[in-house]
Amino acid sequence: MRSQRVILISPKTSFGRNLQRTYAGGLGTVxxxxxxLLPPLDxxxxxxxxxxxxxDVVxxxxxxxxPTEPGSGDLVICHVSLASMREDARRMxxxxxxxxxxxxxxxxxxxDHWQEILDLGQCVGLLLPEAVPVVGRLLRGDAQGPGLVTSENAGKEMLLAHDFGEPADEPLPARDLVDHAKYGFPALSGHRITTMNASFGCPYPCAFYCPYPLGEGKKVRTYPVARVAAEFEQCAALGITGVIFRDPIFTFHRQRTLDLCEAIKRTGTGIKWWCETRIDRLDEELIQAMVAAGCVGVEVGVESGDTRMQTEAVRKRLRLDTVRSFVDTARRHDMNIFFLLMLGLPGEDRLSITNTLRFVMSLxxxxxxxxxxxxxxxxxxxxHDLALRNNWISEEETSFTNYDAVMRNENLSEQDLTEAQQLVAELHRIDGGQAPEALRTEFEAQLTRWADAAGGVRA
Structure with a gap:
């Protein structure tokens, strides 16, 4: 008997390569x-x-x-991201x-988005991330949920909650089904790259604004260390030489991270890798172990370089001295670093923004x-709830790219945030904290003028 063909599709959109579907907790950024350009890990x-x-999977x-054209009798699973939701649904x-x-x-x-996808996409149902381990049974109709949304249950708020199982028994991703030579990541330039998860979920209070707990839940769920090592061996067999871990907090469990680094070393693959974590979940021993296991760099969410914002809004409560110490330690061990910063949280004003940009230069x-x-x-x-109550949101959710000003706060308008983005672009143009002295002085003066503009001085 011929097996059922399933075609899994990441649709082409008007955003082109600028759409990163796995970012923002799977909602995607533009x-x-x-x-x-990362392979479609999900x-x-x-x-x-x-x-x-x-x-039979394609x-x-x-x-x-x-582009592919599925025919009658095919099963199709189509990836739908927030910014491209309507384009993806129409393609489906x-x-x-x-x-x-x-x-x-x-x-x-x-x-309401679920219902719109069901209608525009003319689809049988929606599969949420928690459906991954049981997707075969769901497609055959052998089970109900978790993570299956249909026209019959799309209005039930209970489905908004997460119902994740443990990922231990999940088979390895079918990486042989795509050509990894077509993907790239700047920090692993020259490598044939793939993406990987060693864990999922984030329990921290920055869930106030961070979308990762939406897609992965607040409980940290981990693959067994041996399973991650097996993925490295799979990658090596496929000619993959670089891995980008998509864990929200790669080093959440300290001892497990040390064990994982040892297991990666023992594979002998020589694969280089990159990950994301929190500064307060790193120390010198961990950094040394990661570098020894092939880690070339780490990205860390800092959000703001303003002390007041760190205390009152960011919810990481990082001391700026801790950030400086991390930079020194990482550089000492030849670990590349990448800071994730953010403008416009509640309480942000022009002065806090300029403090953040000055902090970048000081580092x-x-x-x-x-x-x-x-x-x-x-x-x-x-x-989102707070912004709705205060009438701060100016654009609908399908305009949420993570890089366009779609809301204001109590101190800043969308125009203020757009101007701040122009300052960020200028800081990139002069090469940040490595800018020549003359350009640095000129940029500092530009920041001062902008911070002191009408309405820009903190009370």
Whole structure:
């Protein structure tokens, strides 16, 4: 008997390579300055599960491969991101009109968006991230949930909660189904790269504005260390030489991280890798172990270089001296660093923004070592609720790219944030904290003028 064919599709959109579907907790970001293109890890995870369940699986990333045209009788799973939601859903609708039985895969958690995807996409249902381990049974109709949204239950708020199982028994992603030579990541330039998870979830209070807990839950769930090592061996067999870990907090469990580094070293693959974590979950011993295991760099969420914002709004409560110490330690051990910063949180004003940009310069960060996004009130976060109550949001959710000003706060207008982004662009142009003295002095004066403009001085 012929096995059922399933085509997993990452649709091509008008955003092109600027759309990063795995960022922002799976909701996706759009950044014209983004020079990465990452493989569709979520679809590869789904493909691994489905193939083990006996399905005939095809993965098509339309950004790097020719568009596909599923036919009658095919099962289609189409990735749907927030900024491209309507484009993705309409593309899925084309597949449905051709006779395919369609499902959307999405991290979006909003009831009205679910209904819109169901209607525009003419799909049978939506698969949420918690559906990955049981997707085969869901497609066959052998089980109900977790993570399956249909027209019958799309209005039930209970589905907004997470119902994740432990990921231990999940098969390896089907990485052989895409050509990894077509993807790239600046920090691993020259490498054939892939993406990987060693863990999921984030329990920290920055969930007030951060979308990662929306897509992955607040409980940290980990793959066994041996499983991650097996993925490195799989990658080596496929000619992959670079890995970008997509864990929100790679070093959350300290001893596990040390064990993981030892296991990666023992594979002997020589694969280089990159990860994301928190500064307060790093220390010198960890940094040394990570570098010895092939880690070339780490990105860390700092959000703000303003002391008041760190205390009152960022919810990481990082001391700026701790940040400086981390930079010194990382540089001493040849670990590359990348700072994730953010403008526009509640309480932000012109002075706090200029303090953040000055902090970047004081650390000596090069342009390639920092990124500054603008606050985005993702649906499902407490920030979104606060912004709605205060009438701060000026754009609908499908305009949320993480790099466009879509809300104001009590001190800043959207125009203020747009001007701040122009200052960020100028800081990148002069190479951040490595700017020549004359350009640095000129930029400092520009910051002072902007901070002192009408309404810009903190009371």
């Amino acid at each position: 950044n014209a300055d983004e020079h990465s 679809l590869l995870r789904l493909a691994g599960v489905l193939r083990e369940d006996g399905f 993965v098509v990333d339309e950004e790097v491969a020719s 609708g084309q597949f449905a009109e051709a006779g395919a039985r369609c499902f959307a895969y999405t991290s979006i958690r909003r009831l 000596g960060l090069r342009s390639a070592e920092f990124d500054v996004s603008v606050i985005t009130p993702y649906p499902g976060t407490a920030l």
